Amino acid sequence: MDFTYDDEQGALREAVRGLVARTYGEYENRRRTVASDPGYDERLWGQLAEMGLLGLPFGEDDGGSGATWVEAAIVLQELGRVLAPEPYLTAVVQAGGLVADVGTAEQRAELLGGLSSGERLLSFAHASRRWSPSASGVTASQDGDTWTLQGRIDAVPQGANADVLIVSAETPAGTGLFVVPGDAVERSGHATYDGGRSARVVLGGVAATPLGDAGADQTSAIAAALDRTIVLGANEALGIIEQQLVDTTAYLKSRKQFGVTLNNFQALTFRAADMYTSVELTHSLVAWATMVAASVAAGERDSEQLSDAAARVAVQLGTAGRHVGQEAIQLHGGIAMTAEYRVGAGTSRLTYLEHLAGDRGHHLNELAAVVADHGALDPLAASVLGSAPVTAEVGS
Amino acid sequence: MQLQLTEEMQAFREEMRTFFTTQVPQEIRDVVLQGRELSRDQIVQSMQILNAAGLAVPHWPSEWGGRDWTDLQRHLWNEEMQAAGVPAPLMFNAGMIGPVIAHFGTPEQKQEFLPKTANCDIWWSQGFSEPDAGSDLAALRTTAVRDGDDWIVNGQKTWTTLGQYGDWIFTLVRTNPDVKKQAGISMLLIDMRTEGLEVRPIELIDGGHEVNEVWFTDVRVPGANLVGEVDGGWTIAKFLLGNERVGVAPVGATKQALARAKRICADLIAEDPLLRARIVELENELLALELTALRVVAHSAGGEPHPASSVLKLKGTELQQAVTELVVDLAGPAAFALGDDEASDEAWFRRSVPTYLNFRKASIYGGSNEIQRQIISRGILGL
Numbered sequence: 205m206d207f208t209y210d211d212e213q214g215a216l217r218e219a220v221r222g223l224v225a226r227t228y229g230e231y232e233n234r235r236r237t238v239a240s241d242p243g244y245d246e247r248l249w250g251q252l253a254e255m256g257l258l259g260l261p262f263g264e265d266d267g268g269s270g271a272t273w274v275e276a277a278i279v280l281q282e283l284g285r286v287l288a289p290e291p292y293l294t295a296v297v298q299a300g301g302l303v304a305d306v307g308t309a310e311q312r313a314e315l316l317g318g319l320s321s322g323e324r325l326l327s328f329a330h331a332s333r334r335w336s337p338s339a340s341g342v343t344a345s346q347d348g349d350t351w352t353l354q355g356r357i358d359a360v361p362q363g364a365n366a367d368v369l370i371v372s373a374e375t376p377a378g379t380g381l382f383v384v385p386g387d388a389v390e391r392s393g394h395a396t397y398d399g400g401r402s403a404r405v406v407l408g409g410v411a412a413t414p415l416g417d418a419g420a421d422q423t424s425a426i427a428a429a430l431d432r433t434i435v436l437g438a439n440e441a442l443g444i445i446e447q448q449l450v451d452t453t454a455y456l457k458s459r460k461q462f463g464v465t466l467n468n469f470q471a472l473t474f475r476a477a478d479m480y481t482s483v484e485l486t487h488s489l490v491a492w493a494t495m496v497a498a499s500v501a502a503g504e505r506d507s508e509q510l511s512d513a514a515a516r517v518a519v520q521l522g523t524a525g526r527h528v529g530q531e532a533i534q535l536h537g538g539i540a541m542t543a544e545y546r547v548g549a550g551t552s553r554l555t556y557l558e559h560l561a562g563d564r565g566h567h568l569n570e571l572a573a574v575v576a577d578h579g580a581l582d583p584l585a586a587s588v589l590g591s592a593p594v595t596a597e598v599g600s
Numbered sequence: 601m602q603l604q605l606t607e608e609m610q611a612f613r614e615e616m617r618t619f620f621t622t623q624v625p626q627e628i629r630d631v632v633l634q635g636r637e638l639s640r641d642q643i644v645q646s647m648q649i650l651n652a653a654g655l656a657v658p659h660w661p662s663e664w665g666g667r668d669w670t671d672l673q674r675h676l677w678n679e680e681m682q683a684a685g686v687p688a689p690l691m692f693n694a695g696m697i698g699p700v701i702a703h704f705g706t707p708e709q710k711q712e713f714l715p716k717t718a719n720c721d722i723w724w725s726q727g728f729s730e731p732d733a734g735s736d737l738a739a740l741r742t743t744a745v746r747d748g749d750d751w752i753v754n755g756q757k758t759w760t761t762l763g764q765y766g767d768w769i770f771t772l773v774r775t776n777p778d779v780k781k782q783a784g785i786s787m788l789l790i791d792m793r794t795e796g797l798e799v800r801p802i803e804l805i806d807g808g809h810e811v812n813e814v815w816f817t818d819v820r821v822p823g824a825n826l827v828g829e830v831d832g833g834w835t836i837a838k839f840l841l842g843n844e845r846v847g848v849a850p851v852g853a854t855k856q857a858l859a860r861a862k863r864i865c866a867d868l869i870a871e872d873p874l875l876r877a878r879i880v881e882l883e884n885e886l887l888a889l890e891l892t893a894l895r896v897v898a899h900s901a902g903g904e905p906h907p908a909s910s911v912l913k914l915k916g917t918e919l920q921q922a923v924t925e926l927v928v929d930l931a932g933p934a935a936f937a938l939g940d941d942e943a944s945d946e947a948w949f950r951r952s953v954p955t956y957l958n959f960r961k962a963s964i965y966g967g968s969n970e971i972q973r974q975i976i977s978r979g980i981l982g983l
Contacts, residue, residue, distance in 0.1 A: 205672075206602035207895045213601075274601050453981045473977035480976050481915055484908040488891035489884075495603040519884050571884070572876035576869060580683075580859040581887050583894070584605055584613065584676075588887070 205584060207491050213278060220282040223251060228286035231546040237289060238399035242365040244290045250322045252279075258296055259320025261501075262304050267317030272498040273432065277439040277490075284443025287549055289399050291327075293560075294361035295319065297436045299326035299370050302429045306381055306416035315368060315383070327366035329384075329405055330426065331357040335562040337379070337427035342407060344373035344380050351414060353382060353407040363403025364393025370415060371407070378421030382412035398556040399549065428500075428507055431514035433561040435497045438490045438517045441525055441557045444550045445486065448532035449479050451547050455536050472535055479531050482524040492583060493517040509587055515567035522564020525554040613676045616655075620684035624649055629685035633856065634948045635955050636941065637808070638687055640723070640765045646687045647694075647720040656689045657718045661702050664714045671897035675847070682852025692724040692761075693717045697770045700787070700840050704828040713789070725792065727757040727771030727814060728837070735971055737772070738781045738834060742816060744773035744788060749823040751775075751788060753816045759965075763799050763812035766792050771816075776831050785833035789825040796820070806954035841967065848909065849916025850962075851890045858882055858923050864945045865930045875930070882922060889915050907980045914972040917962035924956040 209217065227248045228234045237245050252258050261276045262268025269275075276297060283292055296319065303315045303326065318324030331341035342355030353373050360369065366386045372379055388410050393403040416422070453476060456466040466472050493513040500510040529551035533540040540547040558564070578589040605613065621629075628642045650656040651665070659674055660666035669677070681688060689695075698717045701709050716722045733740040742755025753773055760769070769790050776784030790797065796819040801809045828836050862869060862879060869875050889912070896906040928935065931952040941947065963969040977983040 205605055205894055206898055208899065209601065449981075453983060456983055467977075467983040470974075473981070473983040474970070474973045476981055476983060477973040477976035480981060481911045484911050485885070485888040485892055485915065487908075488895050489888040491601070491895070492603075492887075492891045495601050498601075499603050516884050516887065519881070520888055568877050568880055571880040572873060575876050575880050575883070576862060576866060579862075580855040581883055581890075583887060583891055586604075 207488070209278070213275065216275060217278045217282065219255065220257065220279050221285070223255070224248070224282055224286050224288050228288050231287075231549075232544070234287055234289065234399075234546070234549075235544065238395070241393070241401065242362065243395065243399065243401040244288075248288070249290055252290065252292070253320065253322030256320070258292075258300075258322060259316065261296070262300065262312075262316045262320060265309075266304065266312040267320045268304075269320070273436065273501055274494055274498050277436055277494045280436055280439040281443035281446075284440035284553075285447045287399075287444065287546060287553055291325070291362045291400070293433065293437050293440060293557075294328065295326050295366075298361075298429055298433045298561075299328040299368075301432050302328060302370055302381065302425060303415065305428065306422055306425045308416055311383065311415060318367070324367040325362060325365060325386075326368050326370060327360055327362050327386075328429065329357045329360040329363065329369045329371040331355065332372070335430065335566055337423050337430060339372035339374050339379040339426075342371060342373040344375045344382060344412065346375075346418075351382060351412045351418070352409045353384065353412045354409055355407050357405045357407075359396075359402045360391070360405045362401050363405050364391050365401060365403075369405065371405075371412065372422070372426060373412075375419075375421075377419050379423045379426060380418070380420070381415040381422045381425070383415050384410055384412045396556065398553040400556065424507070428510060430561040431510045432497055434514040434518050435490075435493045435510070437557045437560055438486075438521050439494060441521055441554055442483075442487055442490050444554055445479075445483050445525060445528040445532075448528055448547055448550050449476070449483050452476060452479065452532045452535050455539075459537075466535075475531055475535060479528050482527045486520055486524040489517055489520045496588075505587070509589075512571075512589060514562075515571050518558075518562055518567040519564050519571065522558055522567075525558055529554045609672065609676065612673060613680060616677050616680040617684065619653060619655065620681055620686045623653065624684070624686045628687065630943055631685075632687055633685035633860070634943055635857075635951055636943065640762075643687050643690060644720045644723070647689045650686070650689055651719045656720075657694050657698055660694075660698055660714075660718070664698075664702055664710065665718045672894075675893060675897040678847040679852040682850065683856055685856070688847075690720055690723065692726050692770075693720060693722070696726060696840050697724050697789075700770070700827060700836055703839065704832075704836055706824075708824065709789070709827070723762075723765050723767045725760050725763045725766030725769040725814070727760065727769045727790070729759045730756060731758055735968055737837065738785065740772055740774060740785065742771070742773050743777070744775050744786060744821070747820070751821040751823065751826070753788065753790065753819040753821055755816050757814040757816075758802070758811075760799070760812045760814045761810060763792075763814055764801065764809070766799070768792060769797075769814060770827070772833050772837055775833075779831070782834040784831055785837070786830050787827040787833040787836050788821050789827060790816075790819065790821050794819050794821070804958065805960075806958040808954065808958065810958070849889055849893055849912035850920050851886060851893060851916065854916070854920045854923050855886055855890075857927070858886065860948070861923070861927050861930055864949065868930060878926060882919065882926065885915070885922075886919055889919060910972060910976050910980060913966060914969050914976075917969060920962050921956075921959050924952070924959045927952040928956045 256269040257279050259268035260271045261273050264270040300319050319326050345352050369384045371382045371384050390406040391403045396402045459466050496509055496513040499505045532547045539545050581588050582590050628646050631638050647656055657665045658667040658669050662668050701713050730740050744751040744753045769792050771788050771790050772785055775786040796817040798815045800813045802811050896909045899906040931949040934949050935953045937950050
């Protein structure tokens, strides 16, 4: 077991860190960027494409870079550190991941090629009951070879700007996935609380192309995409809470009250120590879950392990993200309440990430339902759930 | 990044598991797994079995029985040992005074003490804390005054764990009252049968007798029993306390206890969604802790300890305590019943409250969790 990055991964991290720092090193630039549509810097998006970062997890045959989710995770950590509003998680990880898993070779080449080159922005338009992978609210009807979609999706990430929507819809087989050009639907965009963009999309009988096998039920592919969104989103969140701790520590050392810097007050420094503990434990679990995601993608482990790892990360991040995000504001005091200071924006983004693909309570419920099915967890076994419950006292 | 252990390390883990589960007597391991009290003889017997196989002191210098293992190997050794219910090699011997003598001792001291220490032929006690020197250890007041070649020791130590079994006690004493408090401390090795040394039991909130006071009245100690330099004891104490970066968090034992609670209370847990959620949270936090321990050991090959190692004690003891609390709540009124020394699941249950009370110590000893927070805030965050 090895948690360290190799030289190439280390170089990738430095390159991404340098690139995003040039755009968002000054927090004011991030504020300015999210103030007007499309809510991110298209020039930076183009640079990410030039560096091959938008195609990182996709095969070279599909126009991608042929790396793994570990490399995508490195990018997301660095985006999180500067609160970059670029829609990497929703376009590359979520929508792109679905196309990679489900699309035909032709669709993969076209859509992932376009995504990787920065020419096409993808977004996953999924209406469902509270993070269910099954579609509800959009129905697909078939007439001969033609499919049409009817329904409404309330919050499609970058929905007003996306070139291509990957839409989930109820079909006779369960849930299908469809490709719809962004400009073929009725859509109204708005800003989200974290500075991002979202849109209500209304599908009034729009013609759609099935993604992959037309008649197949894609529920499990959607579930996997949601799980990966949690795990990769947790990497972005890790970048955010690491930076919040750095900012908080620096502030405690510089801000003076009662004639001394705040780090003279143990009531504050001990709380910073607890933040550190939360950050490090989260770091470990997120790194592990990312390796599980990469391992599942490589076919070394089954998809149930991804789902378990995603649930565990969601539970951890629900606690640690709120702990660090709230304490970062409290230990700063009033300054962190202002929009011109980045700490509070981090907490806002953490909240969005928590609710994007399934939150703590949702996944706690899922894990609780099966908690009796395994003995002690073992991260060094072929599955963390590997050991069966002990049924009898050893030797007695 | 690599999710799997290498084949070599998997084989190593398997070797450890096989040894611990087949070579250490079941009746000893059951005592540990059932949370009963080990006898002196059981602890000695277990450590001697480990020592005969080269598994008691793997982290010592190789000429004294060490194995030159990586931190990962030591981690696996330690976790498998806990999972199998094998009593850990006596901490005072294997983890504390052994490495100190190997590092600071004279050739004669090494020859005299190290083999017996590794084999538990000598049972060591720790003479550090005093009534007025707890977290502020350097405030200790037990004195040692020169008398010819010998030292005359007077004062009182406290919280001496299992001191009732002790043969020898490594003791921090004040040898110079006129300098900065850290600069006037020395370490002496003291035979506990020496006249003037008295061990008095302290009864604890769990009803047990685990710790003691040790009183010194004109105890004569040969000069040859000084470890290192006169007034150099603080360096040794820091070495001893900072020596450990593997096995700081009791992950294996805590996982074991949690899995056991799940098994014994399966019916109750099946009926109660709140209990299930609580168990998931504990399992998840233990997983994050174990992964952090793995991150630390994999990183620290030969170099400085990974900074994250500082969270291991803090979080490890919190989770250890949280699991004892869970078991108390699972047991509920069943813990009122008598017969708590039996070897059965029910009896494990009935011991839950004494165990819970006993483990309140975990966030106090070994550098209290407040000291750990101070280490993090000052040492790592620079606050």
